[in-house]
Amino acid sequence: MSIIQNWRLYESRYNLVGSVCRTCGKQYFPKSSFCSKCGSDKLTDETFSKEGTVYSFSKVNVSPYLFQKQTPYVVALIKLKNGPLITSQIVDSEAEKIKIGQKVKAVFRKISDEKKGEIISYGIKFRLL
Amino acid sequence: MYIIGTGLTKFGEHFEKSLLDLALEASVEAVKESGLELSQIDAVVVGNMLSDTLSSQGHLGALLSSSLGLNVEAFRVEAACASGGVAFKKGVDMLKAGQYQNILVVGAEKMCDHKSSEVVAGLTNAAHAEKESFYGLTFPSVYALMTQRYFYQYSIASKELAAVAVKNHYHGARNNKAHFPKEITIDTVLKSSVVAEPLTLFDCSPISDGAAAVVLSLEAKPEAVKVLSSEIATDSVALQDRQKITSIKATKIAAKKAYKNADVTIKDIDMLEVHDCFTIAEVIALEDLGFYKEGQAGQAAKLGHTYYNAKLPVNTSGGLKSAGHPVGATGVKQVIEIVHQLQGRAEGRQVNKAQLGLTHNVGGSGATAVVSILSSNI
Amino acid sequence: MPGIVTYGAYIPRYRVTVEEIAKVWGKDPQDISHGLFVTEKSVPGVDEDTITIAYEASRQALARIDIDLQKIDALYIGSESHPYAVKPSSVTVATALGIDNHYFTADLEFACKAGTAAMQIVSSLLACRKARYGLAIGADTAQGKPGDALEYTAAAGGAAFVMGSKREEVIAEVEDYASFASDTPDFWRGKYNKYPSHSERFTGMPAYFKHVVGATEHYFKKAKCLAKDFDKAVFHMPNGKFPRVAAKVLGFKESQIKDSLVVDLIGNTYSASSLLGLVRVLDKAKPGERILVTSYGSGSGSDVFVFKVTDNIKNLRKGQKLNSMIKDKKYLSYGEYCKHTGKIVQN
Numbered sequence: 001m002s003i004i005q006n007w008r009l010y011e012s013r014y015n016l017v018g019s020v021c022r023t024c025g026k027q028y029f030p031k032s033s034f035c036s037k038c039g040s041d042k043l044t045d046e047t048f049s050k051e052g053t054v055y056s057f058s059k060v061n062v063s064p065y066l067f068q069k070q071t072p073y074v075v076a077l078i079k080l081k082n083g084p085l086i087t088s089q090i091v092d093s094e095a096e097k098i099k100i101g102q103k104v105k106a107v108f109r110k111i112s113d114e115k116k117g118e119i120i121s122y123g124i125k126f127r128l129l
Numbered sequence: 130m131y132i133i134g135t136g137l138t139k140f141g142e143h144f145e146k147s148l149l150d151l152a153l154e155a156s157v158e159a160v161k162e163s164g165l166e167l168s169q170i171d172a173v174v175v176g177n178m179l180s181d182t183l184s185s186q187g188h189l190g191a192l193l194s195s196s197l198g199l200n201v202e203a204f205r206v207e208a209a210c211a212s213g214g215v216a217f218k219k220g221v222d223m224l225k226a227g228q229y230q231n232i233l234v235v236g237a238e239k240m241c242d243h244k245s246s247e248v249v250a251g252l253t254n255a256a257h258a259e260k261e262s263f264y265g266l267t268f269p270s271v272y273a274l275m276t277q278r279y280f281y282q283y284s285i286a287s288k289e290l291a292a293v294a295v296k297n298h299y300h301g302a303r304n305n306k307a308h309f310p311k312e313i314t315i316d317t318v319l320k321s322s323v324v325a326e327p328l329t330l331f332d333c334s335p336i337s338d339g340a341a342a343v344v345l346s347l348e349a350k351p352e353a354v355k356v357l358s359s360e361i362a363t364d365s366v367a368l369q370d371r372q373k374i375t376s377i378k379a380t381k382i383a384a385k386k387a388y389k390n391a392d393v394t395i396k397d398i399d400m401l402e403v404h405d406c407f408t409i410a411e412v413i414a415l416e417d418l419g420f421y422k423e424g425q426a427g428q429a430a431k432l433g434h435t436y437y438n439a440k441l442p443v444n445t446s447g448g449l450k451s452a453g454h455p456v457g458a459t460g461v462k463q464v465i466e467i468v469h470q471l472q473g474r475a476e477g478r479q480v481n482k483a484q485l486g487l488t489h490n491v492g493g494s495g496a497t498a499v500v501s502i503l504s505s506n507i
Numbered sequence: 508m509p510g511i512v513t514y515g516a517y518i519p520r521y522r523v524t525v526e527e528i529a530k531v532w533g534k535d536p537q538d539i540s541h542g543l544f545v546t547e548k549s550v551p552g553v554d555e556d557t558i559t560i561a562y563e564a565s566r567q568a569l570a571r572i573d574i575d576l577q578k579i580d581a582l583y584i585g586s587e588s589h590p591y592a593v594k595p596s597s598v599t600v601a602t603a604l605g606i607d608n609h610y611f612t613a614d615l616e617f618a619c620k621a622g623t624a625a626m627q628i629v630s631s632l633l634a635c636r637k638a639r640y641g642l643a644i645g646a647d648t649a650q651g652k653p654g655d656a657l658e659y660t661a662a663a664g665g666a667a668f669v670m671g672s673k674r675e676e677v678i679a680e681v682e683d684y685a686s687f688a689s690d691t692p693d694f695w696r697g698k699y700n701k702y703p704s705h706s707e708r709f710t711g712m713p714a715y716f717k718h719v720v721g722a723t724e725h726y727f728k729k730a731k732c733l734a735k736d737f738d739k740a741v742f743h744m745p746n747g748k749f750p751r752v753a754a755k756v757l758g759f760k761e762s763q764i765k766d767s768l769v770v771d772l773i774g775n776t777y778s779a780s781s782l783l784g785l786v787r788v789l790d791k792a793k794p795g796e797r798i799l800v801t802s803y804g805s806g807s808g809s810d811v812f813v814f815k816v817t818d819n820i821k822n823l824r825k826g827q828k829l830n831s832m833i834k835d836k837k838y839l840s841y842g843e844y845c846k847h848t849g850k851i852v853q854n
Binding site: 001005006009029030036055056057058059060061062063064065066067068070073075076077084085086087088089095100111112121123125 | 245246247249250253257258259260261262263264265266267269270273274275276277278281322323324325326327328365367368369370374
C-alpha cells in the first residue's frame with residue numbers, strides 16, 4: 001500500500017477509531033462513510049475499547065515479504081469489548097497458550113517489517129491479558 | 130446454452146511455456162473439439178487473477194483474441210480465485226443476451242515463474258488490503274482462522290480435514306492432467322510442515338500453471354452438455370465483516386439461485402466439483418451447498434462418502450488440492466471435469482450414470498462464489 | 508515549581524543473558540558479569556522500537572490520572588535510537604496517544620541523557636507558563652555491535668513523565684535542575700552507522716565520572732548541600748559498576764542508590780536509564796523524600812534534577828510497577844536476539 005493510503009488510516013490504526021451508524025448502530029473498523037447494513041450515510045467516529053477477546057487465531061509460518069522478520073507470528077480476529085470484530089495480531093504470547101475466548105489488550109507496535117528508506121507502519125496489536 | 134468444446138492443459142510447472150502459450154493451447158483444443166472454425170467465435174472472455182501483478186501483463190482479452198487471429202470482443206474478468214467461474218458465467222450471460230452465437234471462455238494462470246513469496250503476496254490481494262493483508266494475514270492464514278473457529282464450534286479436527294486431501298489425491302492420481310497425481314495417506318497430511326496453524330502444506334492447494342477453455346454455444350451438438358444455470362453471489366471481502374466465518378454466505382445465495390433457475394434440488398445432483406483451495410473449504414462448501422447440515426460435513430471424506438464411486442462424488446478431478454490451482458483456470462477446469470464426467474470420458478474415475486453435475490468456485494475467503502449446474506440431457 | 512504529575516515505564520518482555528552472549532564470543536560470562544554487574548538485558552520485540560516503547564510508557568503514565576489530553580501542551584522524546592534520521596518520533600507517539608495538534612514538540616538526542624533533556628525542556632515550558640502539562644519521555648532500543656563490550660548491556664526500555672504545575676496534582680516537585688557539559692569523544696555513532704563506537708577506558712574517568720561527579724558537585728555547591736541531604740539518588744547506569752562508584756565518590760551510601768539500580772536486572776536502557784531508575788525509586792517513595800537524579804550522555808554532559816516527593820503520591824492510582832514488568836520475561840537465544848535487534852541481514 002502507498003504511504004498516503006496508509007496515512008489516511010493513521011487515526012483508525014493508532015487509536016482504534018472506527019465508525020458507528022447513527023441510524024442502526026452498526027460498528028465499523030476502520031472508519032467507514034456508508035452503512036452497508038441499513039444504507040445510511042450518517043456515521044460518526046468512535047474510539048473502541050482497547051480490550052477484547054480472541055475470536056479466532058492462527059500461527060503463520062509462511063509469510064509475505066513484509067513480515068518475514070516477524071515469522072512466525074500469530075494473526076487473529078479479535079472481538080472488541082462493546083465493539084466490532086477486527087483483524088490484527090497477538091504478540092508477546094506463546095502460541096500454544098492462545099485459546100478462543102481468551103481476553104486480550106491492545107498494544108502499540110510496528111505492524112510490518114521496517115524496510116530501508118520506507119515509512120514504518122504502526123498500529124494496534126494485542127497481547128494476552 | 131451448451132458447452133460444445135473443452136480444452137485443458139496439464140496443470141503443473143510449465144517453465145517452458147508462457148501464460149499466452151498455455152491459454153492458446155487450451156483455446157485451440159476447445160475450438161477444435163467444438164467442431165467450429167475459429168472464425169465462428171464471436172467473443173472471448175478470459176478469467177485470470179495475477180497476470181498484471183506477477184507478469185506485468187494486463188489487457189489479456191485482446192492479447193488472447195488477437196493471438197488466435199480474431200478481432201472480436203474480448204476482455205478479462207478478475208474475481209480472485211473465482212476469476213474462471215465468473216468468466217464462465219459472463220460467457221453464459223452474453224449468450225443469453227442474444228447478441229452472440231459462440232463464445233470462447235478461457236481461464237489461465239501462470240504462477241510458477243515467480244518466487245513463492247511473490248505469489249503468496251499476489252494471492253493475498255484477494256483479501257482486504259487495509260483490514261487483513263496490512264496485518265500480515267496470508268491466504269492460508271485467512272482459511273486457518275476459519276478452520277480454527279470451525280474446530281472450536283464443531284467436533285472435527287485435523288484428521289478429518291486430512292481425509293479430504295487423501296480423497297482428492299486419490300482422485301487426482303486418476304487424472305493425467307493433475308499437478309500432483311499421487312495418492313497420499315492421512316499421515317502425509319498430518320506430518321507435513323505447518324503453513325498456518327492448523328493447516329499443513331497438504332491441507333493447501335498448490336501453486337500451479339495451467340489453462341482451461343470451453344466453447345459455449347447457443348446450439349447443441351451431439352455430446353454437448355447443457356448449462357442449466359450459473360449464478361454469482363458476493364459478500365464482505367474481510368472475514369471480520371461477515372456474520373460468521375464457519376460458512377460462506379455467498380455460496381449459499383449463489384447455490385439457492387442456481388438450484389431455482391435450473392429447477393433442480395440437491396437430490397438431483399450426481400456429482401460436484403467444489404472449491405477446495407484448502408481442505409476446510411471443501412467441508413464448508415458441502416454444507417453451504419446444502420448437502421450436509423452446518424458442522425456435519427467434516428466426516429464425509431473420512432467415511433468414504435465423497436469418493437467417485439460412492440454416494441456423493443466430490444472433486445473427481447482431484448480438486449484444487451491434487452489437480453492444482455492455477456487460480457484463473459480453476460473455475461473453467463471444474464466445468465470441464467463435469468462435462469467429461471457427463472460425457473463418460475473421465476477414464477479411471479468415471480462416475481456411474483452421471484447426468485447432473487455442479488461446480489462451485491470461490492474467490493478470496495468467500496467474497497465471491499459461483500455455482501453452475503450442468504446436465505447431460507440436452 | 509512544576510513537578511511530576513504521573514509517571515510510567517515500559518520494558519519489553521524479552522531478555523538475553525550475558526552468558527548466552529559470552530558463549531558466542533568465547534568469553535567467560537562470570538568475568539563479564541563481575542566487571543559489569545549485569546547478568547541479563549532487555550531486548551525489544553521484533554515489532555518494537557523507540558516509538559512503540561515511548562507510547563507504551565506514556566500510556567502507563569496517563570492511565571494513572573484523569574487528564575484532558577488536549578491540555579498536554581508539550582511532548583519531547585529523548586532517544587539515541589529514533590527510528591528515523593529525519594521524521595519525528597514524537598508526532599507518532601502524540602497521535603497514537605490522542606493528543607491534538609497544539610503542542611510543542613521535538614525529538615532529542617544526547618546519547619543517554621536525552622531523556623533528562625526532555626524533562627528540562629518540559630520543566631522550563633511549565634515554569635514560564637507556556638504549557639499546562641507536558642510529557643517528557645526517554646526511550647531507547649540501544650544497539651551494541653556484535654562482539655563488542657557494549658553488547659552485554661545495550662538494552663531496551665522507556666520511561667514517561669507527565670509534568671504539571673498544579674500544587675494539588677504534583678507528586679514530586681522539581682526543586683531545581685542543572686547541567687554540566689563538555690566536548691568529550693567517548694562514544695558516538697556516525698550518521699550512517701548502525702552501531703556506535705567508543706573509546707574504551709576513556710569512557711570512564713574523563714567522561715562518565717568527570718561529568719556525573721562534576722554536575723552533582725556543581726549542584727551541591729550551588730544549593731549548599733551534600734549527599735546526606737537526599738533520601739535517594741539515581742545515577743546514569745551504563746553498567747552496574749559506574750553508578751556505584753560515582754555514588755561512593757560523591758558520599759552516597761549504598762542504601763541511597765540501591766532502589767535505582769535497574770541496570771542490574773535489565774542492562775543499560777540508554778536515554779531511559781536514569782529515568783527508569785527514578786521510576787523504580789518513585790514506585791517506593793514516601794512523601795517528603797528528596798531524590799537526586801544525575802544522568803549522563805556521552806559526548807558529554809550530565810543533567811541534575813532534584814525532586815521532593817509530596818503527599819499527593821499517596822493518591823496516584825497504582826500503575827503496573829516497574830518490578831513486575833522486569834519480572835515478566837522470556838529468554839531468547841543469541842540467534843533470536845539477533846533476529847529481534849535486526850542483526851540478521853536478509854537481503
